[in-house]
Amino acid sequence: MGRIVINRDRCKACYLCVDACPNKVLEADETVNTLGYYPVKVNAEKNCVGCTVCARVCPDIAIEKVYR
């Protein structure tokens, strides 16, 4: 069981994390952030194993913390 902390106002919606996540935990949000992008949000937290892959591929350091 893992948990991630997303700073949604840093996300620029490249969705590299969505593709990288092995358990399909992340998806695009339906509401825009302060930058005007549709940021990622956690869709299925119960599937998160805290592998840190999403945080490592994020170019904007929007995924700030990963807990396991």
Add this chain to the structure above:
Amino acid sequence: MEQLVYKKPDAIRDDFRITFCPGCDHGVAVKLVAEVIDELGVREDTIGIASVGCSVFSYDFFNVDIVEAAHGRSLAVATGVKRTKPDRVVFTYQGDGDLASIGLAETIHAMTRGEKVTAICINNTTYGMTGGQAGPTTLLGQVTTTTTKGRQAELSGYPLKICEILKEVDGTAFVARVTLDSPQAIMNAKKCIKKAFEAQLKGLGTGFVEILSTCPTNWKMTPQESHARVRGEMSEVFKPGIYKDKVSEVV
């Protein structure tokens, strides 16, 4: 009990502002350099040299002292900083237009002298900051704003292969080319960046890492398509790998 397994590196400022376009690999490269600085425990002793290009805003995210250099002159400035403060860790963060075009003389001469610095070069085959003009590393056939019919060898020559040149320079201790197109590649890139810093810390010579990066905005591709291009046509011309490694030879 929950454990923190990943957090923003300390070598990234708390009030950082990532100024790159969405999906640009620059952000990952910056983060890897910061993680390596943290792991080596040298953040308080590190001086970075910023260049001109998309990497110009290094002082907006690196939590270390930064000197801004004129276009292409980062390694010349790094030479001066390192020689006046030899106990400091000095690194440059440059793009391919900066390191391999306008600053090629400074680059080669600093490395020929074997300056004990680390150079990180982001190769995205274009001048990203100014709007996607052809750079020294632009691939043959690649369409840019200044090669509208694709780069032709007869007119504008061949792409410059930085690692292949710098491995022949006697002063370099570590030369590698890495990509950031997958989580595995990112981990490998981090190992190479660490070795490039160790080359400097062990006093062996210059450490150099060329990072094959994306420029989704100027390539007019999605971040995902850009990574496919890095894996495909870019990796065919610029072959990733470790070209020179004196660091592992020294125990």
